[in-house]
Amino acid sequence: MKNLQSIKTIKLLALLFISSLTIVSCSSDDDGDDHDHEEELITTVTYELTNGTDIVTLEFQDVDGDGSALPTYTISGPLMANTIYTGEIELLNETEDPAEDITEEVEEEGDEHEFFITSSISDIVVTKTDVDEDGNPIGITSTLETGDAATGTLTIILKHEPTKPNDGTSEGAGGSTDVEVTFDIEVQ
Amino acid sequence: MKQFIIGLALAFTCFSYSQDCTFTFLGELSDFHDGTLISSATIYIKEIDKYVVSDFDGKFKIENLCNGTITLTISHVGCETKTxxxxxxxxxFKKIYLEHHLEELNEVTVNSNLKTESTxxxxxxxxxxxxxxxDKSLGDALNTISGVSSLNTGNTIVKPMIHGLHSSRLLIINNNVRQFDQDWGDEHAPNIDLNSSNRIEVIKGANTLRYGSDAIGxxxxIRPKKYIAIDSLFGSSIVALNSNGRGGIVNSELVKTYESGYYGKIQASYKQFGDFKAPDYYxxxxxxxxxxxxxxxxYNSFEKGFDAYYSLVHNELAILKSSHIGNVNDLVNAINSDEPIVADDFSYDIxxxxxxxxxxxxxxEAYKRFKGLGKLTLQYDLQINRRKEFDLRRGDLADTPVIDLRLFTNTFQPNLRIDYFSNLKIDxxxxxxxxxxxxxxxxxxxxxxxxxxxxxGGLYAIGSYNLNDTSEISAGVRYDYTNINSEGRNDEADWKGTFxxxxxxxxxxKQFNNNLSFNVNYGLASRVPNPSELFSNGLHHGAARFETGSLDLNKEIAHKFIASLERNNENFGFSISxxxxxxxxYIQLIPTGITTTVRGAFPVWEYNQVNAQIFxxxxxxxxxxxxKITYNGSISLLQGDNKTDKIALINMPATNFYNSISYKNEDLNQLTLSLNHKTVLQQKRYPDYNFYTYxxxxxxxxxxxxxxxxxxxxxxxxxxxxxxxxxxxxxLKLEFNVENIFxxxxxxxxxxxRYYADELGRNFNLKIKINY
Structure with a gap:
């Protein structure tokens, strides 16, 4: 009788093992394609500067995201000296069709985001013209005032969860960097 | 005279209830393993309250038995009492087998110096x-053992490390089950509730082939307690409170045991902490x-038994806010800043x-012993691990995990221990x-x-042979076959690997006089690359690095030699190993270059293989x-070399030493006071992977x-x-402790x-333990 019990236990163990294999084999891949696309990827950063009919666009594009292809930088032309431009930033995820406008998400969560636009040309002054619900700047829209002719770089940084308000620098704001792109620009 | 009266009374009883008290029971006692006849055993016959003793041939005789059941309780020096x-x-006529080995019994004694593998x-x-x-983690508890350190992510994710090796180079055997909880990541700590265990052993050699061939470190x-077969109900509860983190734990367990060998245990714990505090900030x-x-x-008896076990661990762990960074420039800011970028007021929020x-x-698990052979154990285990990691995200994805993996593992493992031979044991x-x-x-x-x-699939055989009373030799061999079928990443082709x-x-x-013993051991272990080493490919946000696995990795093969001279004595003991x-x-993850993304620059870390030595x-x-006063001390020295590149190995523990002086007064409610000190020296040997970024x-x-x-x-x-x-x-046991006194x-x-914040500051801890 007692022997019978231990045989039963052994049988039960074997049964459990086999059935679990079957269950798992059946359930394997029940969620089909696991290759979720990167939904929050930013592939494209555009900074459009307008002064009347003079429109200058700076575009960064990296369509495969973190993949191996190198990003491209497109600058439509030089900026005019001693001119005030109105600027607007657009962020897109072009891996989706139609392309997803990430700028809207940033605007909705304005209190958790802030752009920092800086240039190596010291004459250039950028002023953020939009504000979040607490009255702190976001930087989707801005004005950019050029000085004398020069060449240099312009860097756009988007911080997620920075300290707001802050000292106006990306270092001082902390948070994590969602965007950091640098363009070579010319003022003439 | 008294016996005569009892005998008379018994005879009378027999007569009054049965007409037929003329049967004779003849018994023969022998050893379960080798069949040796057991003389001078005492046999107590419950029904007639009488004792008999077995003779030289292990035989005994009970006469004048009535129709009905008799219950015999047989005891002998060095044997388990059997009923x-x-x-x-x-x-x-019946042959009755007694267990002459004490090994099984010893397992129920707590606080012994017994080893799992004597060699x-x-x-x-x-x-x-x-x-x-x-109220701490497995890694924290093991940190008290010399040669064991931990790889931490903050103060809550603590991975044990033996002689500089961690993760899939260590086997964690929880309740005889090899723990599979996605241990491949540096920031994946073992999900084990310390409170459900009774004893934890660390085997520093690459042996114990029974559990796997890849125990390079x-x-x-982690062992549960074995219970003695008596009718009893007992339990204990612990409440611990801490000033740092303003939290603690409540743990309770209740155990019921029966004389028949059946037992049951139930245990539960809840732990919560808020933000911990470094000396200068939260x-x-x-x-x-x-x-x-x-x-x-x-159910536990000498001949057979079974054990069914289930445990659930649910961990929610917050990770330091300041450690969430976007790119290399954020990392530079963090390294250059003395204080974490975010240091808010205390909160319980995760x-x-x-x-x-x-x-x-x-x-x-079930086991049965076979006469003249040994013990057969069958075990089936099943584990499901679901890991979700949440990062800072935008919009609708804010509450969606960035990582969501479910790992299912099940194992069937029969083991036969042959202990029929007196000097040889085979598993x-x-x-x-x-x-x-x-x-x-x-x-x-x-x-x-x-x-x-x-x-x-694995196959192993291990033999231990007692050369004489004081020395033992053990040898084993194991073969494992591994086959991995994986889906390709990002539309790449599927991958198959066989190892x-x-x-x-x-x-x-070898045992000497004066509690002295000497051990030497060599182990050859090989490890198949883990999934993270093979498949990783992408941005590791928290670490600000781009990690790339490689499908071309070979297995790691380690040769570990370890020796130990020990003196196990209360008055003066030591161990040098x-x-x-x-x-x-040796598979390592090291920075190899820089890549540019929309978030800016990131270092690329790649898995590569080098030859390494750690001693x-x-x-x-x-x-x-x-x-009343005892001193304890330990020191661990270690050096790790990358032999291929002739530089130091990354993440090797520095020299550390520990001193403790304790006072114990057993007459004064077991009053114990102890003062402990721990020093960790700066690691001067490290590989320089620093770089410049624009x-x-x-x-x-x-x-x-x-x-x-x-x-x-x-x-x-x-x-x-x-x-x-x-x-x-x-x-009732009351404890009061202070950590990081100064x-x-x-x-x-x-x-x-370590780039982001200091470790924990002072903590006052109060514990109440009730045994009932």
């Missing part, structure tokens, strides 16, 4: 130490919540980044394992680890200074110092406890968050 019943309807180099911590760490065995988002439960039941892990473990068995990883869809990211299926592993070990132990580990094709020595001393806002290259190591530090702590006889059947600010090389 058997027989139905008497005729004259009867291995082993250290253990017992229940009282485990209770001291009830060693093994951690570590914003460093709390945790932890709910665990386990139960087991079973915000992003955080981990949410659920681990189920179920096991059923042999097979292992069949199936594992499946499922990258749950819906995360909105490409999976860190793709879906894969893994099949393992064959051979491992072996030889060890020798030097070791040398040579690892062929060192662990030294432990205990000395009784007076009747900072666009500063318009210059900046130096990224990711390699330099933090300075040496010393910590002091104080422990005190008393035991009170609070009520009739139980006692509120020292320090950082540790083996903490992945």
């Amino acid at each position: 058997v019943s027989f139905l008497i309807e005729n004259d009867m 291995s180099v082993e250290r253990s911590i017992n229940k009282s130490v485990i209770d001291n760490y009830s 060693g093994l951690i065995l 570590l914003t988002n460093s709390g945790l919540k932890n709910l665990n439960g386990s139960f087991n039941f079973g 915000d992003y980044p955080r981990q949410d892990i659920l681990h189920h473990l179920a096991k059923i 042999t068995g097979i292992l069949l394992r199936f594992q499946q990883n499922d990258a749950i869809s819906g995360t909105g990211t490409s999976a860190l680890i793709p879906d894969y299926e893994k099949y393992d 064959n592993n051979l491992s072996t070990n030889v060890s020798y132990v 030097p070791y040398y580990n040579y690892i062929n094709d 060192g020595v662990d030294l432990d001393i205990n000395k009784k200074i007076s009747q 900072n666009a806002t500063l318009q210059e290259d900046v130096y990224v110092d990711i390699s330099s190591t933090p300075s040496s530090y010393s910590l002091f702590s104080f422990n005190s406890s008393i035991e009170l006889k609070a009520f009739k059947k139980g006692n 509120n020292t600010s320090y950082r540790d090389y083996l903490n992945r968050l």
Whole structure:
């Protein structure tokens, strides 16, 4: 009788093992394609500067995201000296069709985001013209005032969860960097 | 005269209830293993309250038995007392086997110095130490053992490390089940509730082939308690409160045992902490919540038994807010800033980044002993691990995990222990394992680890031979087959890999007079690359690095030599154990270049293989200074070399030493006071992987110092406890402890968050334990 019990236990163990294999084999891949696309990827950063009919666009594009292809930088032309431009930033995820406008998400969560636009040309002054619900700047829209002719770089940084308000620098704001792109620009 | 009266009374009783009290029972006692006849055993016959003794031939005779059941309780020096019943309807002859080995019995004694493998180099911590760490993690508790350190992510994710090796190079055997909880990541700590265990053993050699062939670093065995077969109901509860983190734990367990050998245990614990505090600031988002439960039941006797066990661990761990960074410039800012970028007021909130892990473990085990052969054990176990990691995200994805993986593992492993021969013991068995990883869809990211299926088959034999009374030699061999079928990442082709592993070990132990023993052991272990080493490909946000696995990795092969000279004595004991580990094709993750993304620059870290050696020595001393005062000390020295590139290995523990002086007065409610000190020296040997990166806002290259190591530090702590006889059947233990007495600010090389914040400051801890 007692022997019978231990045989039963052994049988039960074997049964459990086999059935679990079957269950798992059946359930394997029940969620089909696991290759979720990167939904929050930013592939494209555009900074459009307008002064009347003079429109200058700076575009960064990296369509495969973190993949191996190198990003491209497109600058439509030089900026005019001693001119005030109105600027607007657009962020897109072009891996989706139609392309997803990430700028809207940033605007909705304005209190958790802030752009920092800086240039190596010291004459250039950028002023953020939009504000979040607490009255702190976001930087989707801005004005950019050029000085004398020069060449240099312009860097756009988007911080997620920075300290707001802050000292106006990306270092001082902390948070994590969602965007950091640098363009070579010319003022003439 | 008295006996005569009793005998008369018995005879009278017999006559009055039965007409037929003329049967004779003849018994023969022999040893279960070798059949040796057992003389001079005492046999108590319950029904007639009478004793008989077995003769030289192991025989005994009971006459004048009536129709009915007789119950015999047989006891003999050096044997387990055995109770058997027989139905008497005729004259009867029965062979009865007794267990002459004490080994099984010893397992129920707590606090012994018994080893799992007598020939291995082993250290253990017992229940009282485990209770001291009830509100901490497994890694913290093991850190008290020389040669064991931990790789931390903040203060809640603590991975044990033996002789500089961690993760899939250590086998963690929880309740005889090899723990599979996605241990491949540096920031994936073992999901084990310390409170459900009774004893934890660390085997520093690469032996114990029974559990696997890939224990390059060693093994951690977490053992439950074995219960004595008596009718009893008992339990205990612990409540611990801490000033740092303003949290603690409640743990309760209840055990029921029966004389028949059946037992059952139920245990549950809940732990919660808010933000911990470094000496100068709160570590914003460093709390945790932890709910665990386990139960087991079973039946234990010498000949057969079973055990069924289930445990659930649910961990919610917050990860330091300041450690969530976007790119290399953020990392530089963090390294250059003395204080974390975010240091808010205290809060219990668990915000992003955080981990949410659920681990189920179920096991059923049964054994039976066969006469003249040994013990056959069958075990089936099943584990499901679900890991979700949440990062800071935008929009609708804010509450969606970036990583969501489910790992299913199940294993069937029969083991046969042949103990028929008096000097030779053989363990042999097979292992069949199936594992499946499922990258749950819906995360909105490409999976860190793709879906894969893994099949393992293993075969082993280990023999231990007693050369004489004082020395033993043990040798074993194991073969493992592994097959991995994985889906390709990002539309790449599917991948298949097959590995064959051979491992072996030889060890020798010799006992001398004066409690002195000498051990030497060699182990050959090989390890198949883990999923993260094979498949990783992508941005590791928290670490600000781009990690790339490689499908071309070979298996790691390690040769570990370890020796140990020990003196196990209460008045003056010591242990010196030097070791040398040579690892062929050691897999490491190191920075190799820089890549540019929309977030800016990131260093690329790649897995590569080098030949490595790790060697060192662990030294432990205990000395009784007076009747009430004891000194304990230990020191661990270690060096790790990358032989291929002729540089130091990354993430190797620095020299550390420990001193403790304790006072114990047994007459004064077991009053114990102890003062402990621990020093960790600065790691001066480290590989320099620092690099420069262009900072666009500063318009210059900046130096990224990711390699330099933090300075040496010393910590002091104080422990005190008393035991009170609070009520009739139980006692009450009160403990008051202070950790980091001087509120020292320090950082540790083996903490992945060392760039961002200091370690914990002073903590006052109060514990109440009730046994009932």
